[in-house]
Amino acid sequence: MECMSYKLIERVEGSTRVLVPKRAKRALFYNPRMELCRDIDIAALAAFTNHSKSKSNSSSSTMVYVDALAGTGVRGVRVANELGLQVVLNDLSRGAYEVINRNVKLNGIEERTSIYNEDANVLLHRNRCRYDIVDIDPFGSPVPYLDSLSQSVKKLIMVTATDTAPLCGAHTGGLRKYAAKPLNTEYHKEMATRILLGRVTRDLCRHDRAIQPLLCYSWSHFVRLIARVERGAKRADECMKRLGFILHCFSCGNRYAIHCSELQDMNMRTRCEICGAKIRIAGPLYLSPIKDNSFCKHVYEELRMRQLGKKREAQKIVATCMSELDIPFYYDYHEICKALKISPPSIHFLIERLNDSGFRASRTHFSDTGFKTEAKMEEVKEILRR
Secondary structure: OEEOOEEEEEEEEOOEEEEEEOOOEOOEOOOHHHHHHHHHHHHHHHHHHHHHHHHHOOOOOOOEEEEOOOOOOHHHHHHHHHHOOEEEEEOOOHHHHHHHHHHHHHOOOHHHEEEEOOOHHHHHHHOOOOEEEEEEOOOOOOHHHHHHHHHHEEEEEEEEEOOHHHHHOOOOOHHHHHOOEOOOOOOHHHHHHHHHHHHHHHHHHOOOEEEEEEEEEEEOOEEEEEEEEEEOHHHHHHHHOOEEEEEEOOOOOOEEEEEHHHHHHHHHOOEOOOOOOEOEEEEEEEOOOOEOHHHHHHHHHHHHHOOOOOHHHHHHHHHHHHHOOOOOOOEEHHHHHHHHOOOOOOHHHHHHHHHHOOOOEEEEOOEEEEEEEOOOHHHHHHHHHO
16 A cells, blocks of 8 residues: 555554554654553543543533644544544644545544644644644654644643653753753653653743643653643642752762742752752753642553553553652662662662651652652662661
8 A cells, every 4th residue: 555655554553453654754654662652642531531521420522632743643543433532633744644534534433533734833823722632742842832732722731752862961952942951860751751841831831821740751762741731820820830940969969859939049059968069950840740640540440441552561651650759850779879889689679678767769660770769869878788
């Protein structure tokens, strides 16, 4: 099968059949590694829409979901086919537009879908406050689309970033793209997630909208945000209070977070309280919880009930997110043990030691060797030395 000289093959994701390019093309993009993300999205959207229906005691109104950068339309076609939502699919590429049409027909969901072939910002600006759910999944940074997203969404945003290098401080560009300074620390994946959340928060708040993160995570090469949207200037003001900075000492590893309201004290904290070295500052970024445990439980249950290609991996991510402490950074115990020149214990043993010493501790989905705890760096080191 061909479309505008692109060779297409058929794949199955969830219960949906889709035509995708045999080889990845920028103008007709399909990433099989993102099936994991799409499986979580299906479960998350099911959890969100089911909760919204039960809250309103109505099943008559169907939410409208828009995938503004749809590519081959895989995610949106799955949403229409597996969840029965009204779906708007859009892509600027003519080749992608043609494949989307074919995928819609292949699954018999023409009545539930509208398909466009235009610039994503034009589509979203033209239909302000029309879409219940807006999904932005670009190749690279979502920043060029955040203003139009902020004005067109009513209930839920879903945002992806794949330019993780500038987000986590590995490359330059974080300040330029996200108006925030990242630091390349061992908890760089969480820093990337929270800097992206901070940028999204500021964009929505400019339009008197607040966000409430439901499930935000980083996996492989991408960051994914799923957040409820609330309207009102007061809610937006309260949301802005969740932003702040992380202060990190690269000499001893000490780190802590401060909110923007504490900025007046920053000039007194230029030196590490542990070793006296200069403190580096990251932010502004989102400091409050980046997931809702009740929502995550519903997502996990939806994953359990569905036939999905990446079910096991998706369940592991969501389950770990549920148990994570709401602390805006984590420690890497291999790095700490290396600095102490000791052999690392198992992470389960370390968490038990921390708990026995009176500190809450948990694993984190961001890293297999990462853990979160209320203990300070020196307290963690002391426990590891025992």
